[in-house]
Amino acid sequence: MSEPSPAHDPVRIGIVSISDRASSGVYQDQGLPALQDWLTRALKNPITFEARLIPDEQARISETLIELVDLGCALVLTTGGTGPAKRDVTPEATLAVAHKEMPGFGEQMRQVSLAFVPTAILSRQVAVIRDETLIINLPGQPKAIAETLEGAKNADGSVRVNGIFSAVPYCIDLIGGPYIETHDEVIKAWRPKNAARPTR
Numbered sequence: 354m355s356e357p358s359p360a361h362d363p364v365r366i367g368i369v370s371i372s373d374r375a376s377s378g379v380y381q382d383q384g385l386p387a388l389q390d391w392l393t394r395a396l397k398n399p400i401t402f403e404a405r406l407i408p409d410e411q412a413r414i415s416e417t418l419i420e421l422v423d424l425g426c427a428l429v430l431t432t433g434g435t436g437p438a439k440r441d442v443t444p445e446a447t448l449a450v451a452h453k454e455m456p457g458f459g460e461q462m463r464q465v466s467l468a469f470v471p472t473a474i475l476s477r478q479v480a481v482i483r484d485e486t487l488i489i490n491l492p493g494q495p496k497a498i499a500e501t502l503e504g505a506k507n508a509d510g511s512v513r514v515n516g517i518f519s520a521v522p523y524c525i526d527l528i529g530g531p532y533i534e535t536h537d538e539v540i541k542a543w544r545p546k547n548a549a550r551p552t553r
């Protein structure tokens with residue numbers, strides 16, 4: 354795979370791991386490495402990461418999201434805290450900072466996840482826009498990060514269920530962010546023909 358090229362727009366991405374136990378050192382956080390690895394593998398753009406590891410506390414999560422939006426992140430991905438347990442408050446903290454809700458991401462994420470686990474119906478992920486930033490919740494299981502972003506594939510590599518990241522670049526175009534380009538073998542970004550730039 355080629356190195357990120359300066360010919361591509363630079364992009365700042367917030368990655369937030371929300372876990373009581375990882376943030377207090379009970380176990381080592383695998384959420385931030387999984388997010389960073391997948392994004393580095395998928396994007397052609399040079400990425401500046403803003404990484405945060407925080408506990409499942411609603412006010413703290415909302416404050417962190419606002420901070421990352423104000424830092425100019427085009428995209429913020431969270432992992433963890435989306436289930437039904439008492440301490441799972443990531444969707445509420447995300448909705449509290451929303452200017453617009455983007456329900457299609459949560460709907461598609463649960464479709465993808467059902468291809469992997471029947472408990473996908475327990476996930477309450479939301480996606481929202483705040484200012485010029487797209488914020489998306491992902492499940493907390495580290496393996497669920499690549500699953501939901503990339504989708505489910507058949508043995509021959511063809512797509513069985515589209516990963517949610519397919520729609521992220523065009524959404525970021527529409528809110529005035531950088532032009533995000535992906536490696537098709539990881540995830541194909543879908544844009545209407547008139548929105549696609551010529552290949553460089």
Ligand SMILES: Nc1ncnc2c1ncn2[C@@H]1O[C@H](COP(=O)(O)OP(=O)(O)OP(=O)(O)O)[C@@H](O)[C@H]1O
Pocket residue numbers: 370371372373374375380381382383384385409433434435436438440441492493494495
């Ligand atoms: N940041 C993380 N790093 C490593 N493993 C994680 C992380 N977050 C979650 N997991 C794993 O995924 C499982 C489900 O994630 P979930 O977000 O529901 O965590 P949890 O049970 O609420 O606990 P915690 O918030 O303390 O991680 C966890 O029980 C743990 O095994």
Ligand SMILES: Nc1nc2c(c(=O)[nH]1)N[C@H]1C(S)=C(S)[C@@H](COP(=O)(O)O)O[C@H]1N2
Pocket residue numbers: 432433434435436437441465466469470472473474475476477491492493494496497498500501
């Ligand atoms: N792709 C995928 N989605 C998944 C899972 C998974 O392992 N893979 N785990 C499910 C489970 S068990 C739960 S409880 C919910 C919420 O997870 P969270 O609280 O860790 O965010 O996500 C669901 N979605």
